[in-house]
Amino acid sequence: MKYVFLILFINLLPQYAGKSLRRDDRYPKTFEDIKNEIAGYTDIAKAIIDLAVHGKAQNRSYERLAVFADTIGPRLSGSKNLDAAIKYMFSALQEDELENVHLEPVKVPHWERGEEFAMMLEPRNHSIAILGLGSSVATPPEGITAEVIVVASFDELHKRAQEAKGKIVVYNEPFISYGETVRYRSQGAVEAAKVGAVASLIRSIASFSIHSPHTGWQNYQPDVPQIPTACISVEDAEMMSRMSFRGTKIVVHLKMGAKTYPDSPSFNTVAEIVGSKYPEQIVLVSGHLDSWDVGQGAMDDGGGAFISWEALSLIKDLGLRPKRTLRLVLWTAEEQGGIGAKQYYQLHKENISNFDIVMESDEGTFQPSGLGFTGNAKARDIVKEIMTLLQPINVTDVYDNADGTDIDYWMRDGVPGASLHDDLSKYFWFHHSQGDTMTVQDPNQMNLCAAVWTVVSYVIADMEEMLPR
Numbered sequence: 001m002k003y004v005f006l007i008l009f010i011n012l013l014p015q016y017a018g019k020s021l022r023r024d025d026r027y028p029k030t031f032e033d034i035k036n037e038i039a040g041y042t043d044i045a046k047a048i049i050d051l052a053v054h055g056k057a058q059n060r061s062y063e064r065l066a067v068f069a070d071t072i073g074p075r076l077s078g079s080k081n082l083d084a085a086i087k088y089m090f091s092a093l094q095e096d097e098l099e100n101v102h103l104e105p106v107k108v109p110h111w112e113r114g115e116e117f118a119m120m121l122e123p124r125n126h127s128i129a130i131l132g133l134g135s136s137v138a139t140p141p142e143g144i145t146a147e148v149i150v151v152a153s154f155d156e157l158h159k160r161a162q163e164a165k166g167k168i169v170v171y172n173e174p175f176i177s178y179g180e181t182v183r184y185r186s187q188g189a190v191e192a193a194k195v196g197a198v199a200s201l202i203r204s205i206a207s208f209s210i211h212s213p214h215t216g217w218q219n220y221q222p223d224v225p226q227i228p229t230a231c232i233s234v235e236d237a238e239m240m241s242r243m244s245f246r247g248t249k250i251v252v253h254l255k256m257g258a259k260t261y262p263d264s265p266s267f268n269t270v271a272e273i274v275g276s277k278y279p280e281q282i283v284l285v286s287g288h289l290d291s292w293d294v295g296q297g298a299m300d301d302g303g304g305a306f307i308s309w310e311a312l313s314l315i316k317d318l319g320l321r322p323k324r325t326l327r328l329v330l331w332t333a334e335e336q337g338g339i340g341a342k343q344y345y346q347l348h349k350e351n352i353s354n355f356d357i358v359m360e361s362d363e364g365t366f367q368p369s370g371l372g373f374t375g376n377a378k379a380r381d382i383v384k385e386i387m388t389l390l391q392p393i394n395v396t397d398v399y400d401n402a403d404g405t406d407i408d409y410w411m412r413d414g415v416p417g418a419s420l421h422d423d424l425s426k427y428f429w430f431h432h433s434q435g436d437t438m439t440v441q442d443p444n445q446m447n448l449c450a451a452v453w454t455v456v457s458y459v460i461a462d463m464e465e466m467l468p469r
């Protein structure tokens, strides 16, 4: 209740500031004008931060996510769990009294890993932890038993192509960065099949491991035979590499029951706070609701989805209504290559001139440090100015380039984009593994992330003019 009075008062400020600054429509605002307009949001930003970090909404996004993740579990594209998650969110957003809560249909891939295991038979019996990669084919029912060739790179594979025929290729590529190393996961099977291998096992794309395989999507190529492919732990990849370096013969038995079904019906989940003055103009905040089929998908991307929901909840709780529409989109089938986002883009791109900014949080909700931003220099200066409103929690940096599969389509067409920038040092410890659970999430960090997300989206949605592009 203590915010009501404050809001009535501060609500007047930006409108008043906007009018006084708009001396004459024929003259564009100077940057000084824009700075003043943004400074007019200082009290609103403080109110958002207070509510999210210290006030009644403290820990809410974490607690909501915990109930969701514990109740639904992991949410693979095409799965019953993902259907349940969408239903759950549809009800939850309605109960939260958000506006225009609806579902937009999308056909999504439906792959299931089935039963899978791997066993080293030579030089000794050892159970290898594996996770089949998304879209992998199965082995024959009796499995594959073959000798292993261990390589550290595609270059090495190509140099030793003659040796690879009929073997299982084990990649023991070093982890450099996700962006650089992930090609071993996405193209490892194709490259191995090109040189006649019968299966490929890929060292997980992880910066740290306690014997944990980390799954993810992989791609076949039309003219290359499809061979079964799975990821293995860093430990097993390194051990097999050491063994092969000593000249020890390694034989592995691999069995995978993976199956691809026809595409399934699914949905992007949408809710709004409709704008008061320019309702047709959109500030989009988002995260993806689907996940891999292991762990709880709490970090990837439960956190991003739930701080995006939290942004609308906080604004509603404060009795605020921005000039533009604030739209929450919870994407489906991001992990299969941004399928839901692609459909959404195709459906809505005719309104692209009304999209002010597209925001996605899909790289964790750990200690935030600022915002990744894609847009022109003028827009960047404005965003930098908006970030000064977050000085009370010391999250003010603006980094080059927003990152998010689901907002890429829009950014490529020139719509400004933003992503949450946070401490990624532990992200790839848990990414796409059984370890992605609520235990990874921290309520206080989520509060800070929600505050950043809310201040930025609210101010951009409420400023008199859209961001320049």
Ligand SMILES: [Zn+2]
Pocket: 288, 300, 301, 334, 362
């Ligand atoms: Zn993700």
